[in-house]
Amino acid sequence: MTASVPASAPATTPQVARPTNRIVASPLARRIAASKGVDLASIKGTGPHGRIVKRDVEAAESKASASLPSHAQAAAPVSGGGSRSVPHTTMRKVIARRLSESKATIPHFYVSMDVELDALIALRAQLNALSSDEGQDSFKLSVNDMLIKAAALALKQVPEVNASFTEDAMILHDDADISVAVSLDDGLITPIVRAAERKSLKQISQEAKSLVSRARAGKLKPEEFQGGTFSISNMGMFGVKEFAAIVNPPQAAILAIAAGKRQPVVSGDEIRIATVMTVTLSVDHRAVDGATAAKWLSAFRSIVQSPLALVL
Amino acid sequence: MSKQLSSGVAHLLKKAKVPVFNGYGKLDGTQANGRRKVLVSQDGAAPTTLTAQHVILATGARARVLPGLEPDGKLIWSYKEALVPEDMPKRLVVIGSGAIGTEFASFYRNMGADVTLVEVAQRILPVEDEEISQLARKAFEKQGIRILTGAQVGTLQKTATEVHIPVTLGDKTETLVADRVISAVGIVGNVENIGLEGTKIQVDRTHVVTDSLCRTGEPGVYAIGDLAGAPWLAHKASHEAVMCVEAIAGKTVHPIDPTKVPGCTYCRPQIASVGYTEAKAKEAGYKVRVGRFPLIANGKALAMGEPDGLIKTVFDAQTGELLGAHMIGAEVTEMIQGYVIARTGELTEAELAETIFPHPTISESMHEAVLAAYDGALHF
Ligand SMILES: Cc1cc2nc3c(=O)[nH]c(=O)nc-3n(C[C@H](O)[C@H](O)[C@H](O)COP(=O)(O)OP(=O)(O)OC[C@H]3O[C@@H](n4cnc5c(N)ncnc54)[C@H](O)[C@@H]3O)c2cc1C
Numbered sequence: 252m253t254a255s256v257p258a259s260a261p262a263t264t265p266q267v268a269r270p271t272n273r274i275v276a277s278p279l280a281r282r283i284a285a286s287k288g289v290d291l292a293s294i295k296g297t298g299p300h301g302r303i304v305k306r307d308v309e310a311a312e313s314k315a316s317a318s319l320p321s322h323a324q325a326a327a328p329v330s331g332g333g334s335r336s337v338p339h340t341t342m343r344k345v346i347a348r349r350l351s352e353s354k355a356t357i358p359h360f361y362v363s364m365d366v367e368l369d370a371l372i373a374l375r376a377q378l379n380a381l382s383s384d385e386g387q388d389s390f391k392l393s394v395n396d397m398l399i400k401a402a403a404l405a406l407k408q409v410p411e412v413n414a415s416f417t418e419d420a421m422i423l424h425d426d427a428d429i430s431v432a433v434s435l436d437d438g439l440i441t442p443i444v445r446a447a448e449r450k451s452l453k454q455i456s457q458e459a460k461s462l463v464s465r466a467r468a469g470k471l472k473p474e475e476f477q478g479g480t481f482s483i484s485n486m487g488m489f490g491v492k493e494f495a496a497i498v499n500p501p502q503a504a505i506l507a508i509a510a511g512k513r514q515p516v517v518s519g520d521e522i523r524i525a526t527v528m529t530v531t532l533s534v535d536h537r538a539v540d541g542a543t544a545a546k547w548l549s550a551f552r553s554i555v556q557s558p559l560a561l562v563l
Numbered sequence: 564m565s566k567q568l569s570s571g572v573a574h575l576l577k578k579a580k581v582p583v584f585n586g587y588g589k590l591d592g593t594q595a596n597g598r599r600k601v602l603v604s605q606d607g608a609a610p611t612t613l614t615a616q617h618v619i620l621a622t623g624a625r626a627r628v629l630p631g632l633e634p635d636g637k638l639i640w641s642y643k644e645a646l647v648p649e650d651m652p653k654r655l656v657v658i659g660s661g662a663i664g665t666e667f668a669s670f671y672r673n674m675g676a677d678v679t680l681v682e683v684a685q686r687i688l689p690v691e692d693e694e695i696s697q698l699a700r701k702a703f704e705k706q707g708i709r710i711l712t713g714a715q716v717g718t719l720q721k722t723a724t725e726v727h728i729p730v731t732l733g734d735k736t737e738t739l740v741a742d743r744v745i746s747a748v749g750i751v752g753n754v755e756n757i758g759l760e761g762t763k764i765q766v767d768r769t770h771v772v773t774d775s776l777c778r779t780g781e782p783g784v785y786a787i788g789d790l791a792g793a794p795w796l797a798h799k800a801s802h803e804a805v806m807c808v809e810a811i812a813g814k815t816v817h818p819i820d821p822t823k824v825p826g827c828t829y830c831r832p833q834i835a836s837v838g839y840t841e842a843k844a845k846e847a848g849y850k851v852r853v854g855r856f857p858l859i860a861n862g863k864a865l866a867m868g869e870p871d872g873l874i875k876t877v878f879d880a881q882t883g884e885l886l887g888a889h890m891i892g893a894e895v896t897e898m899i900q901g902y903v904i905a906r907t908g909e910l911t912e913a914e915l916a917e918t919i920f921p922h923p924t925i926s927e928s929m930h931e932a933v934l935a936a937y938d939g940a941l942h943f
Contacts, residue, residue: 277909279884286882298817305884305909 276303283308342438358536361495364548368511368526371558396456400561403427403447405551412547413480415501416538430479433466440466443479493529503538507531590758617811622753624789631718632746638726639744652743660687662828664747669830672708679709692840692889752790775818777807799824825903827896835899838887850880854936858892860943861928869893874932883911
């Protein structure tokens with residue numbers, strides 16, 4: 252019997268290596284340590300037989316953060332000019348938490364492109380001329396309304412960007428629900444134009460107007476600013492040359508729109524003047540790769556530069 | 564049975580060579596060498612003086628007496644008389660729906676009495692998770708117990724054989740008539756006449772204030788059990804006793820975390836819980852994930868003819884910590900220890916989900932209630 256056993260047999264017996272300096276910690280302690288970036292090897296456990304338990308990790312973490320200067324201290328001016336502390340509003344806390352979380356957990360990358368606006372501006376003037384002067388049917392399209400629709404159409408063309416990354420799977424969204432960043436006196440909020448790809452410019456314009464005014468009045472319902480599959484942040488009105496925004500999780504991308512400016516453009520061997528804006532797409536690299544981001548920006552640029560698709 | 568159990572304890576004490584002095588004990592200052600004196604008196608004889616380096620106070624608690632509801636031992640009972648009734652009341656009113664009141668209401672209803680349970684809070688079993696309270700109420704009402712919540716009881720009026728109980732519900736007052744009343748409105752610690760006066764031992768609302776190792780403000784004096792902090796439960800008292808003595812003996816001990824002490828109510832259906840209720844978890848700032856599994860979807864519970872019940876889990880959405888578990892239904896008092904072990908051992912939802920529960924048992928529902936908080940239960 253023994254003789255017939257292949258020589259390699261013992262090696263197939265499962266052997267579990269037992270490291271000598273094994274860290275003994277509860278599953279909960281391990282998980283909290285991993286999420287807070289606490290090194291278990293540096294902690295002394297106070298549980299049964301020196302097991303590291305939740306309270307040990309929490310104690311280590313609060314010790315670590317206590318030994319760092321707090322942000323408030325770091326921000327205090329060293330000059331003798333004095334300073335005052337303004338307590339945070341709930342909105343400020345939410346902004347701080349969500350954006351830190353985004354920057355800390357999402358691997359961002361950024362892709363920029365120049366987009367000419369003249370055709371879109373001309374179309375806008377034509378369309379606005381069709382509006383009745385006042386009443387229910389009147390409308391006044393803004394460039395931003397048209398860019399919301401352009402982004403939504405581009406998401407239809409490159410649906411990989413209309414996505415959310417989760418540990419187990421990529422969630423691909425059917426509708427392009429566009430979160431539009433609106434600045435407020437004490438922060439910002441992102442009301443959502445839902446299924447913007449299916450709405451007319453007039454609808455988008457009226458909806459966006461109502462959302463923005465209710466956002467400024469603090470009257471949005473939660474479902475009007477929670478959710479959304481893609482964000483737009485437009486700082487054109489501030490004359491910004493270009494900027495990059497922070498991804499709004501669980502969305503995969505946000506488009507930062509800078510001011511359109513008349514400038515010389517080289518086309519073929521000619522120099523002509525065009526209204527150009529720089530847009531920057533910030534992307535969650537876990538969800539979207541560089542080539543896809545570039546493809547999306549090209550689609551967006553084509554739509555903006557040949558804007559008739561917006562009124563189809 | 565209880566005689567057998569207490570003589571068993573006496574035997575264990577003898578075996579461990581623990582001398583027992585029967586009598587009324589009282590702290591009596593310190594000796595010159597710093598040892599504490601305890602006077603033990605019995606039947607008016609001259610007290611015996613014992614001295615010790617360490618003294619553990621464990622005088623327990625007694626039923627709280629509210630003015631107008633004073634137990635008389637005949638028509639108006641405290642738990643003492645209710646535990647050893649001479650005859651079965653036909654009409655019983657139980658005042659207070661904590662664990663004790665609820666147990667008596669359920670027991671006497673099972674014995675055939677007409678029972679009304681009166682509670683001043685808006686729901687019965689006010690410390691349990693709200694959903695459990697609701698299900699308990701439904702089950703009791705189905706059994707014919709009348710339940711009045713948000714109810715204020717006025718001064719009881721007695722005749723020779725009956726008690727009249729004025730109950731105010733909102734703007735209506737109704738007078739209940741009963742053969743017996745059980746007053747179960749809480750407990751108070753036995754802090755009087757045990758020599759606490761003039762010491763550094765602090766008393767807060769009839770209970771001795773202690774630190775996490777049962778130490779009082781007076782060095783060498785400890786307090787455990789119902790005399791000390793909540794929860795007022797036998798297993799907490801006994802765990803504290805072990806911990807306190809081990810700490811005195813210089814061993815490494817771990818303080819009791821009240822959120823890891825299970826609480827059981829032995830009514831029908833049974834109720835058992837540990838840790839945070841959903842509401843308390845939210846109040847404490849946790850973002851929670853809640854799992855529910857109704858026993859009607861469990862084969863064993865169905866086969867036993869006890870399909871009414873619910874297992875509910877509350878997890879910290881951020882860390883997967885099992886913050887609390889709440890159960891109502893058959894055998895839940897036997898099963899809660901599973902969640903207590905999970906909580907004490909700091910298991911997360913991942914280990915619980917990977918645990919294989921035996922089939923066919925009611926305990927499978929505990930597994931399902933974990934899955935339900937995350938990816939969804941398999942059988943519901
Ligand atoms: C009706 C009822 C049902 C309950 N059901 C449960 C249950 O199902 N599960 C559970 O866990 N808990 C239950 N409890 C609670 C449980 O009984 C108590 O938590 C537990 O008994 C507390 O233990 P202890 O040692 O602190 O106090 P006790 O058990 O009250 O013991 C104190 C002892 O000290 C004696 N004593 C008092 N003063 C002195 C003195 N000066 N000198 C000497 N001796 C003194 C008392 O006579 C008493 O024997 C129930 C309580 C009641 C009333």
